[in-house]
Amino acid sequence: MAKLNQKVLIVEDEDSFLIPLKESFSDAGFDVVLAKDGQEGLSFAQKEKPNIMIVDIKVPKMDGIEMTRKLKELGISIPTIFLTNVKDATHIADAMEAYRPDSDYIIKTDISLEDIVKRAKAKLGLE
Numbered sequence: 001m002a003k004l005n006q007k008v009l010i011v012e013d014e015d016s017f018l019i020p021l022k023e024s025f026s027d028a029g030f031d032v033v034l035a036k037d038g039q040e041g042l043s044f045a046q047k048e049k050p051n052i053m054i055v056d057i058k059v060p061k062m063d064g065i066e067m068t069r070k071l072k073e074l075g076i077s078i079p080t081i082f083l084t085n086v087k088d089a090t091h092i093a094d095a096m097e098a099y100r101p102d103s104d105y106i107i108k109t110d111i112s113l114e115d116i117v118k119r120a121k122a123k124l125g126l127e
Contacts, residue, residue, distance in 0.1 A: 004029040006124060009050035011041035011067065012083070013059045017108065021054065024113040028121070038062030042070055050078060052120050057084040079123045081116065083108050 008030045012018040018034065025032050033048045035041035037060040045053060045067075055064040062070075068080055081104045104123060106116060121127040 007031040007050040038067040
């Protein structure tokens with residue numbers, strides 16, 4: 001696959017999901033930056049300036065929603081796809097409100113890795 005000149009930051013603490021997700025984005029031509037917790041994600045988002053973020057909501061040190069709220073407070077707006085296994089409507093609303101209008105929400109168990117990559121490409125206008 002040709003390089004897309006697009007950088008994705010993946011914030012995910014579970015290697016069983018992180019590694020295949022990283023490989024899927026790499027195979028699709030993305031440069032991939034990985035963070036294992038929200039604090040690392042916040043730091044990398046500021047430093048690496050990704051084109052898009054894939055953020056698990058339940059990560060150590062600072063959850064994904066708080067991480068994106070802090071970015072917003074800093075005036076940093078990066079298109080974001082929140083990933084979670086939580087299907088609670090309040091949880092979804094909190095995630096979406098934290099980083100409007102640049103966020104999307106995916107239940108991990110409801111979507112394939114390829115579809116996550118497709119959703120990210122569509123969000124960036126690449127599909």
